[in-house]
Amino acid sequence: MKITRRATSSLIAATIFSIDSSVHLSNKANAVDLDFKNAGPQGFQYADIKVGTGLPITKGQRVAIDYVMSTTGARYGSKIDSTVDRQAPYTWTLGDGSTIAGLELAVAGGDGVPPMLPGGVRRVIIPSNPTSNLAYAQLAIPNKNGLQMQDCSTGKGPIPPNVPQKSSDMGAGEFQRFKNIYCNANRPYQPDVVMDLKLFGKRT
DSSP, rough: EEEEEEEEEEEEHHHHHHTTTTOOOOGGGGGGEEEEEEOSSSTTEEEEEEOOOOOOOOTTSSSEEEEEETTTTTTTEEEEEEEHHTOEEEETTTTTSSSSSHHHHHHHTTBBBOOOTTOOOOEEEEEOTTTTTSSGGGGGOBTTTTBSSSSSSSSOOOOOOOSSSSTTTTSSSSHHHHHHHHOOOTTTTOEEEEEEEOOOOOOO
């Protein structure tokens, strides 16, 4: 089943272009059309902006990606975090338990979601409902006093680093934005996670 979402912020084109400058998207009237597909667990959606080449990543292999993380719950699709901005790709070993399941599904595929190939660029919407267990629901589980159950900086990644990103920063703004949205026991709900991804690796 295909659905089309029309996002009315120029941020969409800007974030995708920051992931891969070879991607050219029409941005007339500050709008970009992406053809999202529903696959995998309920609520998971993806749209391939650029299909890569080469072999897909398999369990046990190292993964390196650039991402721009935003959310469906912030006004104008405000960006939360970007590996491109800090010039530090996110890396992990596929299947090692260190990374949210929704991101592993986006990269490795499964349940009807095709795997990404090296050089590919994909936008994914990862549902935050606790039953899917694809995003960060576990970070916001309160204890009996309504306080956080765990340190927000030590859950499954990617989580923005809890350090200033540049000398002029007053604090770890990316981490604070993430914490307020996805690691907040007092928030009535978690919005879905939106990620623009570029997969690194050997192309053919």
